Amino acid sequence: MRVGVTLAAEAALLLFLAPFPLRRMRWPERAPGLGILAWQALSLAALIAAVLAGVALAAPTDLLAHGLSGLWQICVHTFTAGFGEADPGRVVGLVGLSVAGLLAVRAGWAVGRELAVGASRRRRHVAVAEVVGRRGADPLVITLDFDEPVIYCVPGRRPRVIVSSAAAATLPPEELSAVLAHERAHLRARHDLVLAIAHGLVRAFPVPLFRTAADEVVRLVELAADDAAARHHDRRNLANALVTVATARVPRDALAAGGATALARVGRLAQPGRPLRRPARWALMAALLTVALSPLVVGGAPLAAVAGTDQCLVPRGGTVAAG
Amino acid sequence: MRPLGPLEAQIMEQAWEASRPLSVRDMLERLSPARARAYTTVMTVMDKLHDKGWLKRERVGRAFVYRPALPRADYAAALMREALDLGRDSRATLVRFAEQMPPEQAAVLRAALSRENQAP
Numbered sequence: 001m002r003v004g005v006t007l008a009a010e011a012a013l014l015l016f017l018a019p020f021p022l023r024r025m026r027w028p029e030r031a032p033g034l035g036i037l038a039w040q041a042l043s044l045a046a047l048i049a050a051v052l053a054g055v056a057l058a059a060p061t062d063l064l065a066h067g068l069s070g071l072w073q074i075c076v077h078t079f080t081a082g083f084g085e086a087d088p089g090r091v092v093g094l095v096g097l098s099v100a101g102l103l104a105v106r107a108g109w110a111v112g113r114e115l116a117v118g119a120s121r122r123r124r125h126v127a128v129a130e131v132v133g134r135r136g137a138d139p140l141v142i143t144l145d146f147d148e149p150v151i152y153c154v155p156g157r158r159p160r161v162i163v164s165s166a167a168a169a170t171l172p173p174e175e176l177s178a179v180l181a182h183e184r185a186h187l188r189a190r191h192d193l194v195l196a197i198a199h200g201l202v203r204a205f206p207v208p209l210f211r212t213a214a215d216e217v218v219r220l221v222e223l224a225a226d227d228a229a230a231r232h233h234d235r236r237n238l239a240n241a242l243v244t245v246a247t248a249r250v251p252r253d254a255l256a257a258g259g260a261t262a263l264a265r266v267g268r269l270a271q272p273g274r275p276l277r278r279p280a281r282w283a284l285m286a287a288l289l290t291v292a293l294s295p296l297v298v299g300g301a302p303l304a305a306v307a308g309t310d311q312c313l314v315p316r317g318g319t320v321a322a323g
Numbered sequence: 324m325r326p327l328g329p330l331e332a333q334i335m336e337q338a339w340e341a342s343r344p345l346s347v348r349d350m351l352e353r354l355s356p357a358r359a360r361a362y363t364t365v366m367t368v369m370d371k372l373h374d375k376g377w378l379k380r381e382r383v384g385r386a387f388v389y390r391p392a393l394p395r396a397d398y399a400a401a402l403m404r405e406a407l408d409l410g411r412d413s414r415a416t417l418v419r420f421a422e423q424m425p426p427e428q429a430a431v432l433r434a435a436l437s438r439e440n441q442a443p
Contacts, residue, residue: 118416125405125417131332131377132398145399151420152406162406179420186418195418221418236440243436246421247429250407255425262421262432270439 004096007053007299014046015205019212027284028216029268031276032223034284036194039213039220041292043201046209047107049295054100056299058093111200118196122156129154129162141180143168148248153183155192167245175241178233185228191221219261226265230272239269330360330368335377339395344381344388 022042028035058078078093126142133142141161149167154160161183168176186192198217201210229238246262276284337353338345345353347366354360369389372378380387406417424432 121405121416125402128398129402131335132395132402144402145396146403150403150406150423152417153420154417162402164403182420191418192416239436239439242421243432245419246424246432248423249426250423251404255423262424263428263435265421266432266435266439 003299004053004056007049007056007295010295010298011046011049011053014042014049015207015209017208018042019208023212023216027276027280028220029223030273031281031284032220032227033189034276034281034288035220036217036224038284038288038291039216040194040197041288043198043210043213044292045294047103047201049298051100051104052295052299054096054098054103057096106204107201110204111197114196114200114203115193118192119156122154122192123158126154126156126158126160129160133162138180140184148250149245150248150250151179151183151245153186155187155190159187161187166248170244171241174234175237175244178229178237179241179245181229181233182225182238185225186221189221189224189228191225194221219264222261222265223268226269230269235269235272239266242266242269330364331372331377334365334368334372335391338378338389338391341390344383344390346383346386346388348386350389 019042025035025038028038055075058075075097078090078097129142129144133144135142140159141163143163143165146164147166148164149170150162150164151167152162154162161180163176171179194217198210198214202214204210226238242262242265333354334350337350341349341353347362347369350369351360351362351365354365369378369380369387373380373389376392378389379392380389382388406419407423408417
């Protein structure tokens, strides 16, 4: 029971409190890829903590020492043992397991939907673009007639970069190459998956952690792609292209509140900060791993104390017959 | 929706370029002569395009004539609308290189850029 409460506390801390100080972190700008991992680690830890909390409520601490097989038996017993006994421990256990199951299913379902809907929309989009648009020398690029400079990529099994005719006409070749490099970086790094997971989690649970994580990840994937493009292209070309595209006039509904992001990107391209050095990166990765695994530690620590004791699994009522 | 193949794309291209509805024979003549195509192939493909809603057709005499269901620009505009995430349903499936912004912010951005470009 204590373990369940501790885990629930960790989950609550991560889901509702942690994002506020954490979103002021500055280091992700210097290592956007790691920044994305950080938000993913936090989200994973929160989810696991919440689910494990529910499971732990069903299982007296010492019984978790039997590991996964014990866990399964506990679950089965909690649901199948006769309902004659009005044991508060069992009721808590039932509630805990049900909540755990619901959380896991909801998260999985929402992310799955996001992936599936996104994939089918993108497939259809490319299919139409291939007929309506024009191909040039580069098989990746399709040009669509549109009189404002707009560029976007369509990830998927047949990825494409869509360039409006105005963009192709307005951007000088070196700027266009820089933008294509940025888009290719998105496609290579499968940012569509990263975004689908982040958006899926917000849909499933619109709590501060997942909201902040989604906002941050949306921002960080652009920085990551900018950095990738900047490895082989002049940052100024990327910055100029960014402004040309960002200042295109499009319908009111399409205007994003992304002014701050574009401004930040231009500033960052003009004056890249010191990149994170190796030792710092390794330290961060170790920290992220710890965060991601922390629920198992929190849930497992009490187990270590009783691991190896010879306990039978509970026959009824939560009391254990030694043997 | 399975993507259309190159022949479908070529046929639609010709249908849009033409100023009048085309019969299968008209279409055959317009398709790249380097690729000799069977009448039946083109007929089948145009029939499929009609079924998929890309082409409309009507009978003229014993044959059908086909014309595009929508102007090319309409499709391009619809694609752009989707990319620009209009009528947001918040399942942003396409990520723009840069999101567009209101004119006031645009001016600020341009000013920032020219400052950076002037810096040594």
